[in-house]
Amino acid sequence: MKSENKKNEIINVEVIFESKFLNLFKVIYKTYLGNEKYWIVASRKTIDSYKKLIFEKDNYASDAVVIVGYDDAEDRLLLIKEFRIPINDYIISLPAGLVDAGEDIEKAARRELFEETGLELYDIDRERSSKRTYPSVGMSDESISMLFGRVRGVITEKNQEESENIKPFFVTKDEAKKLLLENHNFDTKAWLVLRSFVDGNKL
Template sequence: MDLKTAKVTGSQSLDNSEARWIKLKKITYNDPLAKPRDWESAERTTRPAGSDIDGVGIIAILQRANGRQEIMLQKQFRAPVDKVCIEVPAGLIDSGETAEQCAERELLEETGYVGKAEETSCVMFNDPGFCNTNLRLVRVEVDMSLPENQNPQPNLEENEFIEVFTVPLVTMWEEMKKLEAEGYAIDARIGTIAEGVELAKRLGVKL
């Protein structure tokens, strides 16, 4: 498998009646001056009833025996940008599932690693000027001393092509710069985490 051989071969308009995962909406609203306005929006159609999120992003931290902390990342081709993206493991939430349960399940399915959810973020909106898609980031600790994490095997769906890799948390910013220079697209969640780590280093915040 070579992710870089994937490419977009065509593009055309999609009617809402043909869409399986999203729909387009025209929103009317009043601005702060009470002036009526219109807005175009995309919306997921997969959020389970009773859930406040569409899915989760997983900040999986590997604790090495030498004390080094690494973050688990993925390479995955994304057709909307026609590039291989650098991402955190992520997935849509199932009905009746908590964010923590979803994170542990998706991590196991996509990477083969067993982890324990430690902390969950507030609800985050990916691109609120364009769509209502949202998620929670869940920090998951991966104990590399566990037998089940010695030879992890993912359980990917037929249409999933994912490469898993890790980078040291303290050099994440530099690694993202290198990957961008190599032609990869950097997911906003990854970029934000990298910027946060770098900012903490520059300001002397203890990591």
């Protein structure tokens, strides 16, 4: 493709804001025409880790894991309804959480699923699960791994942290179809998985 030759060059990265879970960087770059511009990037990484990512093409570990949990005993998909501060409202999404430094993705998925729902993740389908994807690359370098697997146990909210307001629930195909037609806030990944589930695709 000809457009691949029109490459922008990143010159430098400056810190705008730093916190425990999220940082803002000003990325200064030159366009393929030689004009200097900047881009504001939200990142889970420290400035040093972010520079390794963009300048050395290193540090590609996923920041977070998303679980597509399926109850094959009753043909149901696991969802959560979670209050999210940025929209000041509830949103329907999939169980998810941050991966600790050096933590195995599958271990992180099992830990997060148990904390949010009380359920056990097992029989992970590694062939269908993703290594690393970027959900919002226009504003962030945040990367996620999506793991498909089966879940079992009894739903409980007792393991959630104080900052979490999460209601886990299962849906059948008929319930999922109804949910898609209703006026809910949906996480994009959850909407796509729900649509696939309703259409009869394998989970």
